[in-house]
Amino acid sequence: xxxxxxxxxxxxxxxxxxxxxxxxxxxxxxxxxxxxxxxxxxxxxxxxxxxxxxxxxxxxxxxxxxxxxxxxxxxxxxxxxxxxxxxxxxxxxxxxxxxxxxxxxxxxxxxxxxxxxxxxxxxxxxxxxxxxxxxxxxxxxxxxxxxxxxxxxxxxxx
Amino acid sequence: xxxxxxxxxxxxxxxxxxxxxxxxxxxxxxxxxxxxxxxxxxxxxxxxxxxxxxxxxxxxxxxxxxxxxxxxxxxxxxxxxxxxxxxxxxxxxxxxxxxxxxxxxxxxxxxxxxxxxxxxxxxxxxxxxxxxxxxxxxxxxxxxxxxxxxxxxxxxxx
DNA sequence: CAGGATCCCGACAGATACTG
DNA sequence: CAGTATCTGTCGGGATCCTG
Numbered sequence: 001x002x003x004x005x006x007x008x009x010x011x012x013x014x015x016x017x018x019x020x021x022x023x024x025x026x027x028x029x030x031x032x033x034x035x036x037x038x039x040x041x042x043x044x045x046x047x048x049x050x051x052x053x054x055x056x057x058x059x060x061x062x063x064x065x066x067x068x069x070x071x072x073x074x075x076x077x078x079x080x081x082x083x084x085x086x087x088x089x090x091x092x093x094x095x096x097x098x099x100x101x102x103x104x105x106x107x108x109x110x111x112x113x114x115x116x117x118x119x120x121x122x123x124x125x126x127x128x129x130x131x132x133x134x135x136x137x138x139x140x141x142x143x144x145x146x147x148x149x150x151x152x153x154x155x156x157x158x
Numbered sequence: 159x160x161x162x163x164x165x166x167x168x169x170x171x172x173x174x175x176x177x178x179x180x181x182x183x184x185x186x187x188x189x190x191x192x193x194x195x196x197x198x199x200x201x202x203x204x205x206x207x208x209x210x211x212x213x214x215x216x217x218x219x220x221x222x223x224x225x226x227x228x229x230x231x232x233x234x235x236x237x238x239x240x241x242x243x244x245x246x247x248x249x250x251x252x253x254x255x256x257x258x259x260x261x262x263x264x265x266x267x268x269x270x271x272x273x274x275x276x277x278x279x280x281x282x283x284x285x286x287x288x289x290x291x292x293x294x295x296x297x298x299x300x301x302x303x304x305x306x307x308x309x310x311x312x313x314x315x316x
Numbered sequence: 317c318a319g320g321a322t323c324c325c326g327a328c329a330g331a332t333a334c335t336g
Numbered sequence: 337c338a339g340t341a342t343c344t345g346t347c348g349g350g351a352t353c354c355t356g
Contacts, residue, residue, distance in 0.1 A: 044241055048295075048299040048302075048303060049292065049295045049296060049299060052295045052298075052299055052302055053220065053221075053291070053292065053295050054217060056291075056295075057215045057216065057217070057220055057291070058215065058216075059212060059215070059348095059349095062211065062215055063211075074317085074318090075317075075318055075319075076317065076318075086349065086350055086351080087318085087319070087350095088319090088320095088349065088350075088351090089348085089349060089350085090319095091318085091319060091320085092348095092349090098309065099305070099306055099309040099310075100302045100305055100306060100309075101301060101302060101304070101305025101306070101308075101309070102302075102305075107318090110317095111317090111356085112317045112318080113317055113318055113319085113356080114317075114318085115317085115318060115319085122298060122301055122302070122305070125294070125298065126294055126298075128290075129287065129290045129291050129294050132286075132287045132290060133211070133214075133215075133287050133291065134207065134211065136283070136284055136287050137206075137207045137210045137211050137214075138207060140210075140280060140283065140284075141206040141207060141210055143259060143280055144206075144210055144258045144259060144260075144280070145206060146259070147257070147258055147259025147260075147280070148257055148258060148259070150259075151256065151257040151258075151259070152257075217329095232337085232338085233337075233338055233339075234337065234338075244329070244330055244331080245338080245339070245340095246329070246330075246331095246339095246340090247328090247329065247330085249338085249339065249340085250328095250329090265338095268337095269336085269337090270337045270338080271336080271337055271338055271339085272337075272338085273337085273338060273339085
């Protein structure tokens with residue numbers, strides 16, 4: 001059991017690098033699924049689980065999913081809800097989520113154009129977990145804040 | 159309700175930049191907690207929730223937490239389990255988790271040195287959610303893979 | 317309005333060498 | 337063994353301009 005870090009992620013969309021087909025044979029990929037022998041993880045860097053985990057556990061994806069909770073939103077609306085995200089990163093993030101089948105993108109042939117985003121059925125299965133993570137953060141932020149202060153106090157300004 | 163993206167993260171440990179004290183008054187921070195009015199999020203980029211979420215939703219933290227499940231591991235053992243992580247990133251990740259009170263670091267004054275890492279009580283409360291996320295990935299990897307293929311097929315090699 | 321295309325800077329992370 | 341220090345390349349991501 002090993003947890004391999006996959007680096008050259010093929011997450012590019014904005015930049016025009018080639019998609020870079022998934023490496024490894026199907027047999028290899030199959031072989032590196034997560035497994036609980038008794039209590040073992042097999043998390044190789046080139047395995048599906050790692051690739052998917054790296055995708056959704058990034059700076060924006062979880063937030064986008066959490067916000068699309070139930071609602072259908074337009075591009076601009078999403079951008080305004082997620083303060084601090086640039087148009088580019090919103091585009092990239094949405095493309096990745098769409099690519100993974102978590103978000104559906106609907107273009108209305110109007111002028112001015114209207115594009116709406118909503119969770120797919122698959123995306124909605126992830127919603128519970130996502131919100132659980134956010135909920136955890138809500139509930140424990142005080143404890144974390146306290147831990148940080150203590151740590152800061154114990155380790156004088158490095 | 160807005161979701162603000164916090165960028166200059168004060169996550170530095172290896173590099174010797176100043177810690178950069180958390181910005182904003184306590185009142186401001188208090189004001190930007192997550193809230194469900196009816197169904198609204200208030201996720202400003204400078205709020206605690208965002209800061210914490212950015213911390214644990216990075217490339218390595220979730221994996222480290224998942225692996226520390228129950229077990230106590232040494233630095234080298236962790237490094238070997240998480241394939242692809244460098245010593246530097248393992249150090250940085252562990253420091254951040256320690257700083258947030260999720261992981262306890264114990265140094266044994268021996269020679270050669272021995273350092274063990276384990277989840278704190280706080281860290282263990284996050285375990286369920288973390289594993290749920292991993293479990294979701296396990297369960298839905300096939301669907302995601304299929305979605306990717308379809309997307310790739312529909313959007314010829316961009 | 318919803319993005320695509322470019323330019324570009326700086327943080328992130330790998331490689332290597334050194335230390336208690 | 338468990339890191340730290342440094343050096344460096346990469347690329348994430350912001351800013352800006354352009355288009356259908």
